[in-house]
Amino acid sequence: MDFIDLKSQYAALRDNINARIQKVLDHGQYILGPEVKEMEQALAAYTGARHCISVASGTEALLIALMALDLKPGDEVITSPFTFAATAEMIVLAGGVPVFVDIEPDTANIDASLIEGAITPRTKAIMPVSLYGQVADMDAINGIAQRHGLAVIEDGAQSFGATYRGSKSCNTSTFGCTSFFPSKPLGCYGDGGAIFTSDDKLAQACREIRTHGQSQRYLHTRLGVGGRMDTLQCAVVLGKLDRFEWEIRRRLELGHAYRAKLSAAIPSLQLLAVRDDRDCVWAQYTVFVDDRDAVQARLKAAGVPTAVHYPRPLHHQPAYAQYAKAEDCPHSIAAAARVMSLPMSADLSEAQQEQVVAALSAALA
Structure with a gap:
């Protein structure tokens, strides 16, 4: 048997996915084509977040969210050490310092009761990981963040579709970031990801950052990256919805x-x-x-x-x-x-x- 059976999934969705891909091939808008906005609107509605910003990968989603928060060199971000490397990797790449807090031994998610003790004057954000598909204790984490004036970024690469106290994963905090890597609960056929937020200003910052910091064509108002999700990959996600x-x-x-x-x-x-x-x-x-x-x-x-x-x-x-x-x-x-x-x-x-x-x-x- 396969560890993750993507072949059976494709067999069930073949006509829908093929039609979606063919439509992109026909119109030829491979970068920021109409499927990108369609997918973003569908996923924002699914989570309940006001904004969905599609990006090149779940890793890129974390980086862009940190950049949108204007992370400065030496700023600290509290997270779990029991996760894929991308979580801490993006903190360091953005100039920050990961501060590791231990997990709950029975859920393997970050132990919210230990977070407050790790906060210092340099703390900028908290980045809990919703590991294995279960959302971390976001109400407790958000409460701590609110008391200390911090942002919260849920690393929901493994939990898209999960529910926490009536809210969907990726709509429980300042930012929710997810991955559409093929093996994820909602995957494309390559790399892809998304950022979710209900903050209009942060959403606009993310959109600008993903296209090299452009507020309009060839006007670069902030530091950015080449972080767009391909239209073809958005079409695959739409074909799976x-x-x-x-x-x-x-x-x-x-x-x-x-x-x-x-x-x-x-x-x-x-x-x-x-x-x-x-x-x-x-x-x-x-x-x-x-x-x-x-x-x-x-x-x-x-x-x-x-x-x-x-x-x-x-x-x-x-x-x-x-x-x-x-x-x-x-x-x-x-x-x-x-x-x-x-x-x-x-x-x-x-x-x-x-x-x-x-x-x-x-x-x-």
């Missing part, structure tokens, strides 16, 4: 089924907690295991692919080790040693899920 709500429901159902089946078959297996006031769209269905390498080898032999998101916290990566002590964030260190992701996509069949559960039960026996 009709099925997206169904896919989110399937992800929720499969997540509940995994929990029930794994709890019954392997009662000792540690599963990720999902808080009662939110859901999880399971960009990755991740469990905690000991002796991970051996378990993965047994699963591979049984025909079950796995992955690790992520095997090393950022403060243990050479590029970011200077920003924390090696012993800091012990829960992140522990999670990195034990997390393992199982096959997950909306088209995963019950028979495949049963195969995964049986193989994992045998591998852990």
Whole structure:
């Protein structure tokens, strides 16, 4: 089986996606064509945010959001070390300093109770990561930010479509940033991403930054980047939108089924907690295991692919080790040693899920 089954998804959407792509090929507006605005309007309506600004990738979304906040050299941004490198990478690239706060050991999301203690006079923003598809505790984080006059950027690369206390991921804070990398809950067929905000001035800043800081053609009013999302990739996302709500429901159902089946078959297996006031769209269905390498080898032999998101916290990566002590964030260190992701996509069949559960039960026996 595939770890993420994009082939079955395309088979179900082939006519719609092909028609969308052909329309772009026919009109030839490959940069900022009409599909870009159409996708932005559709996704803004979906999240409830006033603005959606499409960009070249989820990584670019984080960078542009930080630039729109006018991050200065030495400004601090509080985030989690248990995430993909892009989160801290963009803080450093924008001239900032990542300040790592540990995760909750049961959800793997940033521990909001530790954030206030990490705030200094140099703190500019908080960047929580909605890991594995579950939104972080945004009400608590926003409350802290409001008390200290800080912006909040949700790194929602894995959580688009998830709900937190009645709000959609990417519409819970100053900025929401997401990725349309092919393996994400809503993916294109290359790189793509989006920024969401309900602040008109910040939205305008993001639009200017993504086109080299232009407020109009050849008038560069601010520092910018070449950060546009291709029209063809927007067309692919539009081609997937009709099925997206169904896919989110399937992800929720499969997540509940995994929990029930794994709890019954392997009662000792540690599963990720999902808080009662939110859901999880399971960009990755991740469990905690000991002796991970051996378990993965047994699963591979049984025909079950796995992955690790992520095997090393950022403060243990050479590029970011200077920003924390090696012993800091012990829960992140522990999670990195034990997390393992199982096959997950909306088209995963019950028979495949049963195969995964049986193989994992045998591998852990």
